[in-house]
Amino acid sequence: MNSNEYEVLIIGGGISGGTLLYNLALHSDVQSMCLLEKYDHLDPLNSNAHSNSQTLHCGDIETNYNREKAEHVQGGAELMLQFVNNGSGDATLKRNYGKMLLGVGDEEVAFVKERFDLIFDLYPTLMKVGPDEIADIEPNVALVDGELREESIYGLYNPEGWAIDYGKVTENCVAQAQEVKGKTVEVKLSSEAIKLTRTENGFEVKVKNGDTLHCKFLVVSAGTYSLHLAQTMGKGKHFSVLPVSGSFYFAPEVLHGKVYTVQNPKLPFAAIHGDPDMTKPNTTRFGPTALMLPVLERFNAKSAVGFLESFHFSKGTATTLFHLMKDKDIREFIYENIGYEVPIHGKKSFLKQVVKIVPSMQLDDLDFADHTTGVRPQLIDEEKGELLMGAAKFSDGDGVIFNMTPSPGATSAFANAAEDLVAVTQYLDKQIDKKSFKSVFGVLPS
Numbered sequence: 001m002n003s004n005e006y007e008v009l010i011i012g013g014g015i016s017g018g019t020l021l022y023n024l025a026l027h028s029d030v031q032s033m034c035l036l037e038k039y040d041h042l043d044p045l046n047s048n049a050h051s052n053s054q055t056l057h058c059g060d061i062e063t064n065y066n067r068e069k070a071e072h073v074q075g076g077a078e079l080m081l082q083f084v085n086n087g088s089g090d091a092t093l094k095r096n097y098g099k100m101l102l103g104v105g106d107e108e109v110a111f112v113k114e115r116f117d118l119i120f121d122l123y124p125t126l127m128k129v130g131p132d133e134i135a136d137i138e139p140n141v142a143l144v145d146g147e148l149r150e151e152s153i154y155g156l157y158n159p160e161g162w163a164i165d166y167g168k169v170t171e172n173c174v175a176q177a178q179e180v181k182g183k184t185v186e187v188k189l190s191s192e193a194i195k196l197t198r199t200e201n202g203f204e205v206k207v208k209n210g211d212t213l214h215c216k217f218l219v220v221s222a223g224t225y226s227l228h229l230a231q232t233m234g235k236g237k238h239f240s241v242l243p244v245s246g247s248f249y250f251a252p253e254v255l256h257g258k259v260y261t262v263q264n265p266k267l268p269f270a271a272i273h274g275d276p277d278m279t280k281p282n283t284t285r286f287g288p289t290a291l292m293l294p295v296l297e298r299f300n301a302k303s304a305v306g307f308l309e310s311f312h313f314s315k316g317t318a319t320t321l322f323h324l325m326k327d328k329d330i331r332e333f334i335y336e337n338i339g340y341e342v343p344i345h346g347k348k349s350f351l352k353q354v355v356k357i358v359p360s361m362q363l364d365d366l367d368f369a370d371h372t373t374g375v376r377p378q379l380i381d382e383e384k385g386e387l388l389m390g391a392a393k394f395s396d397g398d399g400v401i402f403n404m405t406p407s408p409g410a411t412s413a414f415a416n417a418a419e420d421l422v423a424v425t426q427y428l429d430k431q432i433d434k435k436s437f438k439s440v441f442g443v444l445p446s
């Protein structure tokens with residue numbers, strides 16, 4: 001093979017691309033692979049610790065997951081934890097923060113109790129906690145001036161909760177892949193893929209810097225950009241991207257762990273929560289809000305072009321958006337979230353959400369977290385006129401895979417990469433090193 005030819009080419013240097021590169025290099029007999037990233041460093045966008053909530057979502061406190069989804073997400077979270085514990089050699093990638101689901105007011109209290117009955121057998125360490133127990137675990141949630149707060153509160157608490165620095169996991173995976181001896185593992189930074197073409201023997205990828213690369217199998221894990229790249233190859237034509245960003249606020253340290261609130265089940269995003277930021281000591285971070293924006297990168301206005309390329313002004317998108325806006329709860333949620341972005345007023349109305357978690361929080365304690373957040377690429381199925389609630393993958397067994405990864409895409413990255421590892425090795429008639437995979441993850445890839 002000449003130097004720009006690989007068995008597998010991966011587009012995207014976030015956690016989806018990084019975990020797959022790791023799997024191929026360490027747990028298969030694929031000999032040559034390359035990862036392309038358009039920025040000059042890895043994890044520049046959503047996988048960076050500054051862009052996401054750093055939560056290992058396992059379904060215990062996420063009330064928008066039904067039991068089936070909770071169980072599914074739990075499996076993916078377990079793979080991430082196994083990697084961090086057994087495969088990364090870096091204990092700083094994770095931090096133990098207890099996770100709490102907080103119900104405020106009689107209706108939510110009843111809901112939280114029912115939720116426990118629905119899922120408790122999946123989570124042996126999950127417990128129900130009343131106001132006094134909450135006061136012991138998170139005093140600032142339960143108490144105001146040393147007395148129990150006025151509204152009824154109730155929670156689910158899992159001391160086995162984890163924050164993960166998904167950006168560092170990405171870097172760790174790529175570094176380990178590059179250390180594998182006897183294989184070609186290249187990482188090309190500042191290399192934006194601009195044109196993908198199917199050829200007789202595989203794929204040709206044109207890069208903005210003038211390079212042309214070839215591969216037998218192509219995996220596109222380009223986050224918010226994956227859908228457009230898929231559509232240039234005739235895949236997923238009836239989907240549109242709905243980019244959902246959001247903001248965070250910093251406050252002084254008022255929480256020991258992660259405190260999530262009850263989620264609207266009609267929406268695919270976690271409700272506003274408060275938690276410590278792994279990268280910022282003595283701080284509590286509140287958010288994220290959920291703001292639909294016509295860009296694919298929050299802090300790059302030029303990415304509006306990418307949005308226009310992958311959002312279609314069609315009957316299907318109109319129907320989906322109309323159905324969303326018809327629902328009173330969703331309509332109010334959308335307006336509320338737009339309101340959070342309005343200067344001065346935004347902070348005041350966001351405070352109302354924060355006070356639900358920490359009732360003594362004051363306006364002056366909240367600071368807008370600048371350059372902190374990312375974009376969740378939610379998909380609209382134009383044929384069905386529906387908003388998809390989670391990730392999407394176009395994998396038709398024809399040598400190319402496209403991954404679209406809204407939350408909890410970072411938690412599920414190893415599960416997703418294991419699926420891709422199976423698809424790639426089957427297609428190329430290669431073998432997975434099951435023994436080495438199992439030694440890290442404790443299970444076989446599926």
Ligand SMILES: Cc1cc2nc3c(=O)[nH]c(=O)nc-3n(C[C@H](O)[C@H](O)[C@H](O)COP(=O)(O)OP(=O)(O)OC[C@H]3O[C@@H](n4cnc5c(N)ncnc54)[C@H](O)[C@@H]3O)c2cc1C
Pocket residue numbers: 011012013014015016017036037038039042043044045046047048051052053054055056057166191192193194221222223224225244245246288373374375376403405406407408409410411412
């Ligand atoms: C506010 C927020 C909070 C979140 N919280 C959580 C959480 O707590 N837990 C959780 O599990 N998930 C969370 N998520 C979701 C999670 O961050 C994403 O699912 C995950 O990071 C996606 O990883 P990725 O590698 O697929 O995409 P990305 O990290 O976006 O990586 C894609 C990469 O592809 C590159 N790229 C794009 N186009 C090209 C091209 N043409 N050529 C070369 N490179 C290209 C980009 O530069 C980028 O580096 C959150 C997301 C947001 C926005």
